[in-house]
Amino acid sequence: MSRLFYILFLSYAVATSILDAQIDAINEIAFKKGYSQQDLNQIIYQYGVPTVAQLTQLQAAEVINKLQNSSKEVNLKKDDSNEYKTVIYDEKPILADVLEVGMSKYFYLVDGNRILGTIVEINDDICNIKTKEGILNIPMNDILEETIDLVKTDDTRYKGPLIKEDQESLLVRSKYGDVIILKKEVHSMQRYHGGKLSPQIESRKTFEQGEDALVAVFFDPNAFVLEPNTFYLSAMSIGYGLTDRFMMTTQFGSSLSNDLNLHPKLRLMHQKTSTKETALSIGIGIHRNYKIRKSLSKFSHKIYKTENGDDFNKEMTLNKINIEGEPSCGNNESSCIDLDNFYDMEENNFYWESYIVYSSKRKNPTGRGKVGYSVGLKTSNISQHIKNSYEYITNDGDTLTLNGDNVPWHYRFYATFEYDLQKRLKFVASMYADNTNRALPFEDAISDYLGDIGSPFSFDALGGDPATVDFDFGFTYSVNENFRVGLHFQQPYIDIHWEFFEF
Structure with missing residues (x-):
């Protein structure tokens, strides 16, 4: 019986989609181990899928185990066989290939710095980037390439350099043209800085916009x-x-x-x-x-009570009268007025x-x-x-009137x-x-x-x-x-x- 449960559990794990926690773990471990985009992709391709998000739970567990128990060596398929060989890739970061005036986003630099700004001018391979702190002059070969690999909620996939980003959208350059993608439409996204996977978890909204929009x-x-x-x-x-x-x-x-x-x-x-x-x-x-x-x-503060047509006291309004079912009535309902006794009280409009x-x-x-x-x-x-x-005519023959002429x-x-x-x-x-x-x-x-x-x-x-x-x-x-x-x-x-x- 225990073997049957094990087989059922294994079948469920094989067929079940990867958990969000597993995606986060793979991205974070790969980053800490120094894996590049190409490194991680080669591992994922062995399972017949193009992205981490398409792994099953069992496959994801195997990938996590491989990353945790291996050095920065990855297995690549030979061209002419089904065997794998071990290759260590060059560690040089990928520099930005696309830099142009108007680019507005975070720029990641080879020395580990990150700045938020807009390129306002490029002269002699120097980018003048306008930030809150002022204009910074940064050599083009000091800026890492930032690429995006994302899947939208409709299962559309885009991959390419990030040109511009604000609190609600991304501008990604593909070989077929520039694409504007709303963050709320993003199902999953991975960022690569200098060819290395970033461990940060993307959110659909940022504090620039607030966590939610009021209506x-x-x-x-x-x-x-x-x-x-x-x-x-x-x-x-x-x-x-x-x-x-x-x-x-x-x-x-x-x-x-x-x-x-x-x-x-x-x-x-x-x-x-x-x-x-x-x-x-x-x-x-x-x-x-x-x-x-x-x-x-x-x-209720404009409707006042009279009795037998006398003693018009507009201060005795409905919100001050003891009405059955209201807190003002308390436990002494015998001295309270029942609105249901008044004519036309059941009328709806x-x-x-x-x-x-x-x-x-x-x-x-x-x-x-x-x-x-x-x-x-x-x-x-x-x-x-x-x-x-x-x-309303009471049992004593008195006529109570609620007046709404005011x-x-x-x-x-x-x-x-x-x-x-x-x-x-x-x-x-x-x-x-x-x-x-x-x-x-x-x-x-x-x-x-x-x-x-x-x-x-x-x-x-x-x-x-x-x-x-x-x-x-x-x-x-x-x-x-x-x-x-x-x-x-x-x-x-x-x-x-x-x-x-x-x-």
């Missing part, structure tokens, strides 16, 4: 959209990037409560350079069955909202990450859902700000003027979201103090390339953002 700050959308074919999940909605300028989301809490809804966003304008990006977008939201309770919750927003972000002058802002205007037809009055048209002006503090950590802030805004304590906001108050996965509590002009700030942390969590000081206090790239 909203708290409740407020910005003008940027999801990447095409990207699935998105937050604490209140799910969405999908349909094209490079159009995305769609839906609030799943409302949809699960029979209020199907769609929230498309369209980017109208977009300009992008290596240091700055701006965009202008519009968005709408439509709900086919928007619950009247949610509409009342938005303007067609809801729409629309907004326009402008966003800008640029490279931080300090060189650490990016800084950006957005300004937007949003409105909706919530006030049209609310009638002038809702009446409800204005909804508006929200907002400005948001984001700043990369570290590669994974952002500072975010928002300032807004919103005539539906109310401040809820933390425990009430959590109860509201979980459905202990109103519907689950939404915010429709009636309580809270009105705050027409207010601000909020907090931090978001990227756990990995896909998942981000946030903490701030206003409702909803906690934020999540989960993206599945190339879904």
Whole structure:
């Protein structure tokens, strides 16, 4: 039986693709042993594949073992037989064959130095490279060749000298022409400096860009959209990037409560350079069955109670009244008002909202990450859902009336700000003027979201103090390339953002 398990395990290992950890190990060991690109390729070719990424797990284990237990000697096939002979290659590094004005990237030098800059002039075999520290005059024969061997997510492969690189793309020169490749489309990549494999692990995004791109700050959308074919999940909605300028989301809490809804966003304008990006977008939201309770919750501080048509006291608003199911009611429900007893409380309405927003972000002058802002205007037809009055006749014959004649048209002006503090950590802030805004304590906001108050996965509590002009700030942390969590000081206090790239 143990032999059977061994055979099954061996068969699985032979057929299973190489692990990322094995690729990293092969690259790092080869670099430390001083193997050139040609050295490593000759070892890989023995397994009938052109690249490390195409090895199986078992083959990768054999390669790692060979590298760990051998000197810098490699086996080469004879031309006329199946035997192998040992050859030691010349250790001289390969110098850059392609150097031209405009090349902008890291330049690796024969003495081990590495500089980041742009070639601005070449005279008498001297490259004048502009860096942050000034212009350096470097002999051409001191610059190592940097070549790229990469495989894209669509299995396309490119190999050649690296001409230019920024935070989002690579310009690779092949014998058939120059090719621009977006880093987000790279499945695997190896770099060779002077013919030797570099052990560095490539990432799709760098701190120049930040670990992730925001499409909203708290409740407020910005003008940027999801990447095409990207699935998105937050604490209140799910969405999908349909094209490079159009995305769609839906609030799943409302949809699960029979209020199907769609929230498309369209980017109208977009300009992008290596240091700055701006965009202008519009968005709408439509709900086919928007619950009247949610509409009342938005303007609960504008709806006031009267009894038997007397004692008009506009200070006794819905957010201050003891309502069943609200924290203000406590355990004494007999003295609280049940909204379900009021006429027309079960009525649902067609809801729409629309907004326009402008966003800008640029490279931080300090060189650490990016800084950006957005300004937007949003409105909706919530006030049209609310009638002038809702009446309820008690068992004692008294008439209670909720008056909605003081409800204005909804508006929200907002400005948001984001700043990369570290590669994974952002500072975010928002300032807004919103005539539906109310401040809820933390425990009430959590109860509201979980459905202990109103519907689950939404915010429709009636309580809270009105705050027409207010601000909020907090931090978001990227756990990995896909998942981000946030903490701030206003409702909803906690934020999540989960993206599945190339879904």
